[in-house]
Amino acid sequence: MRIAVCRPQVPLARGGAEIMTDTLVGELRARGHEADIVSVPFKWYPGARVLTQAFLWRMLDLDEADGQKIDLVIATKFPSYVVRHPEKRVWLIHQFRQAYELDRTDLGQFSESPEDRAVRRKVQELDRVALGEASRLFAISANVAERLERSTGLVAEVVSHPPQSLAYRCDSYGDFVLSASRLDRAKRIDLLLEAVALDSSLRAVVVSDGPDGERLRQISDDRGLNGRVEFRGRVSADELADLYARCLTVYYAPIDEDFGMGPYESFLSEKPVITTTDAGGPLAVVHDRQTGLVVAPEAAAIAQAAAWLRDHPSEAAEFGRSGKALAAEVTWDRAIARLLS
Numbered sequence: 001m002r003i004a005v006c007r008p009q010v011p012l013a014r015g016g017a018e019i020m021t022d023t024l025v026g027e028l029r030a031r032g033h034e035a036d037i038v039s040v041p042f043k044w045y046p047g048a049r050v051l052t053q054a055f056l057w058r059m060l061d062l063d064e065a066d067g068q069k070i071d072l073v074i075a076t077k078f079p080s081y082v083v084r085h086p087e088k089r090v091w092l093i094h095q096f097r098q099a100y101e102l103d104r105t106d107l108g109q110f111s112e113s114p115e116d117r118a119v120r121r122k123v124q125e126l127d128r129v130a131l132g133e134a135s136r137l138f139a140i141s142a143n144v145a146e147r148l149e150r151s152t153g154l155v156a157e158v159v160s161h162p163p164q165s166l167a168y169r170c171d172s173y174g175d176f177v178l179s180a181s182r183l184d185r186a187k188r189i190d191l192l193l194e195a196v197a198l199d200s201s202l203r204a205v206v207v208s209d210g211p212d213g214e215r216l217r218q219i220s221d222d223r224g225l226n227g228r229v230e231f232r233g234r235v236s237a238d239e240l241a242d243l244y245a246r247c248l249t250v251y252y253a254p255i256d257e258d259f260g261m262g263p264y265e266s267f268l269s270e271k272p273v274i275t276t277t278d279a280g281g282p283l284a285v286v287h288d289r290q291t292g293l294v295v296a297p298e299a300a301a302i303a304q305a306a307a308w309l310r311d312h313p314s315e316a317a318e319f320g321r322s323g324k325a326l327a328a329e330v331t332w333d334r335a336i337a338r339l340l341s
Contacts, residue, residue, distance in 0.1 A: 001071040001340075003028055003035040004062050006080035008042035008053075013210075015182050016261055017077055017093050019164045020140075024074070027332045038062065042079070045109065048119050050096060054079035054126055074339065075134075082130040090134040091339060092144055092156060094258045099123040100151055101256065107186055128152045138339065141259035143281040159338045162330050163261035163268065166237055170270035170320065171245040173313050176203040177274070177306050178247035180240060181262060183210030187254045190219055191276075194299035195306065197223040202306055204251070205243060207232045244269035249309045249316065253297065256280035264330065267291065267323030272316050274305045289315075291323035 005028075007021045021037060028035035040057060044050045057079050062070050063086070075081035077093040098109035099120045110116040131137065131154055139145035139156035148156050177196075181187040189206060193216065196202045206216070206229065213231070220229045235243070244250070244265060251274050252262035259281040263273045267285075273292035275282045288294040293309065295301035309316040 001033050002065075002068060003033050003072045003074060004038045004065075004070050004085075005035060006038045006057075006062075006073060006075040006083055008057075008077060008080050009039040010042050019261075020093070020161055021076060023164065023332075024161070024336075027336060031336065038073075038080075038083075040080075044096070044098075047116065050079075050099075050109075051119060051122055051126070054082045054123075057082040058084065060084075072340075078127070079130075081134070082126065084133070088134050089136040089339065090131060090138065090156075091159065092131075092137070092139045092148060094144055095127055095147065095151065096123055100147065107255070124151065128154075136339075136341075141281045142284055143256070144258050157338065159335050160259065160330050161335045162327075162332060163264040164237075166241040166244070166265065166268075168241060168265070168268035169245045171242075173248050173271075173316055174246045175310070176205050176247055177249055177251050178243050178271075179204060179206045179251045180208060180243070180265065181252060181254065182208050183213040183216055185212050185215075186257075187212075188276075188297070189216055189251075191253060191297065191299050191302055192251045193219050193223065193225060193229060195303035196225055196229055198299055199303040199307055200228075201310075202303060203228050203230075205230045205232060205247070207235050207240065207243065209234050241269075244271060247271060249274055249292070249306060251275075251302070251306075252282055252286075253279050253302070254282075255297075257282055259284075263292075263323070264327045267320065267327040270317065270320035270324050272309060272319035272323065274302060274309075276302075285323070285326055289319070291319050291326060293319075 005021050025035045073085040073088045075090045078096040081090045102108045110120045137156040138159045145156045145158050196204050249272050250266035253276040257280045263282050263285050266273045273286045275286045276297040286292045293305040295305050
């Protein structure tokens with residue numbers, strides 16, 4: 001089949017959605033399909049721009065390319081699923097969360113002005129129409145599927161996907177907590193920094209980049225964490241695999257995350273995960289005292305969890321092995337079989 005995988009793209013930014021869609025294209029090609037990414041630059045602010053960006057997708061013609069029919073479109077996150085196609089399947093990463101559960105929070109976008117309230121309603125109306133057009137509707141996690149059903153009444157089949165391909169291994173249970181999330185406020189890496197500040201015996205390594213980087217470095221400076229917190233920035237695949245192989249545990253505690261590949265990357269490296277009771281998607285696989293520790297979203301609780309794992313290496317290793325067995329069940333063969341069924 002000839003398949004177009006649709007995703008929006010914030011210029012110069014790369015995260016989980018980009019890794020997932022690029023890998024999906026590669027896996028489709030490996031199975032004999034012609035597949036490619038279709039992307040449109042995305043800027044969701046200010047105000048009504050979020051709608052004009054969605055309408056760009058609505059105007060695309062993906063029925064054919066270079067004189068040949070496109071058999072299938074797989075759309076992913078807002079606003080790519082606004083595209084029209086007679087065989088549009090949606091593998092939902094997430095909706096425009098600022099118009100839903102993030103509204104009127106610190107991570108929201110819309111003010112109380114009549115104009116902003118109207119734009120938010122229009123985003124929701126557009127979702128009901130565009131997602132309702134899909135011939136098949138999938139979601140990357142139960143958390144995303146539940147949000148979708150609450151907001152639109154539409155039901156999606158949960159189809160998860162594996163994390164990025166790295167040289168996963170476990171070399172040791174070292175003396176540092178690893179954070180490998182994008183530096184974004186929603187990822188709450190500041191909680192990890194505050195935890196390190198509370199316990200002088202803890203160390204952390206923070207990789208990746210993002211818009212919250214400057215604030216996080218300032219917190220580290222203010223708390224006097226230089227030497228105990230390392231900011232590595234964006235690292236190579238080999239270096240990331242090495243950090244997973246040598247860390248004690250992985251911290252992954254976004255607020256109500258869609259799904260998140262962090263736990264799976266940790267598990268394939270046989271490392272337990274520290275997450276929080278309000279993390280959302282990760283709670284489907286991070287089970288307290290089975291594959292990691294689930295604690296209150298407070299710095300003190302995170303510090304105590306990290307110290308406990310350091311002081312109980314046998315249990316940390318056992319949690320990591322249990323996580324690896326769980327992660328091994330999530331494969332591209334299964335995911336693509338469902339997507340193309």
